[in-house]
Amino acid sequence: xxxxxxxxxxxxxxxxxxxxxxxxxxxxxxxxxxxxxxxxxxxxxxxxxxxxxxxxxxxxxxxxxxxxxxxxxxxxxxxxxxxxxxxxxxxxxxxxxxxxxxxxxxxxxxxxxxxxxxxxxxxxxxxxxxxxxxxxxxxxxxxxxx
Amino acid sequence: xxxxxxxxxxxxxxxxxxxxxxxxxxxxxxxxxxxxxxxxxxxxxxxxxxxxxxxxxxxxxxxxxxxxxxxxxxxxxxxxxxxxxxxxxxxxxxxxxxxxxxxxxxxxxxxxxxxxxxxxxxxxxxxxx
Numbered sequence: 001x002x003x004x005x006x007x008x009x010x011x012x013x014x015x016x017x018x019x020x021x022x023x024x025x026x027x028x029x030x031x032x033x034x035x036x037x038x039x040x041x042x043x044x045x046x047x048x049x050x051x052x053x054x055x056x057x058x059x060x061x062x063x064x065x066x067x068x069x070x071x072x073x074x075x076x077x078x079x080x081x082x083x084x085x086x087x088x089x090x091x092x093x094x095x096x097x098x099x100x101x102x103x104x105x106x107x108x109x110x111x112x113x114x115x116x117x118x119x120x121x122x123x124x125x126x127x128x129x130x131x132x133x134x135x136x137x138x139x140x141x142x143x144x145x146x
Numbered sequence: 147x148x149x150x151x152x153x154x155x156x157x158x159x160x161x162x163x164x165x166x167x168x169x170x171x172x173x174x175x176x177x178x179x180x181x182x183x184x185x186x187x188x189x190x191x192x193x194x195x196x197x198x199x200x201x202x203x204x205x206x207x208x209x210x211x212x213x214x215x216x217x218x219x220x221x222x223x224x225x226x227x228x229x230x231x232x233x234x235x236x237x238x239x240x241x242x243x244x245x246x247x248x249x250x251x252x253x254x255x256x257x258x259x260x261x262x263x264x265x266x267x268x269x270x271x272x273x274x275x
Contacts (some may be wrong), residue, residue, distance in 0.1 A: 053264045
């Protein structure tokens, strides 16, 4: 049987992979799926949050998923540095086996460079946090675990 | 038998094609911008699936959007604020679609405490697909 596109929760697998990379040598394991944790109320930074946003489609064995990454830091230069390192990682990673979920082996094939956008956006809700936004279309492949 | 063919581009005509807002590229860009703008406004008009609020001045009941969905219209200010414009910079013609309201940006991308409610990016992605 060839590759199959299967709806799985890629975001938590992506989070786990990013946690192992220690992006920019600064982030360590502070990568979260969804938003920043609410407890403690001042989570460690720099940190990255990743979430799925509406959009994307399935193309044969591939699922193209629109992703929003937020880099959180206390200063703009640190946020920019982490965002730069994250972007490089997303574009140059090649095919990465993320692991198995729901009976499927899931691989991340990177973010389509043409869809990448990033920029500094202050956060209205908390002036102590600086934020760099990185969005792009991630490409995933999934096939049933043998 | 072979023949040499020389093609000479008319530089000023090419420049006009690439840079004139009234040329075919400018018109096509504007059409795409209108398509995205229309799609955003359509998304904003959908009924929310989130929490219900009693609001005043004027008194009304508003069902907000659920996280991940486009913002649900209340009085319609956000939808009315979206527009598009054809522009030109050092790289040539471009069309921009957006809103001047800050709330539009923060609904689109969320904040530290509010989940994103994207309307513009899905519309852009749909236009590109």
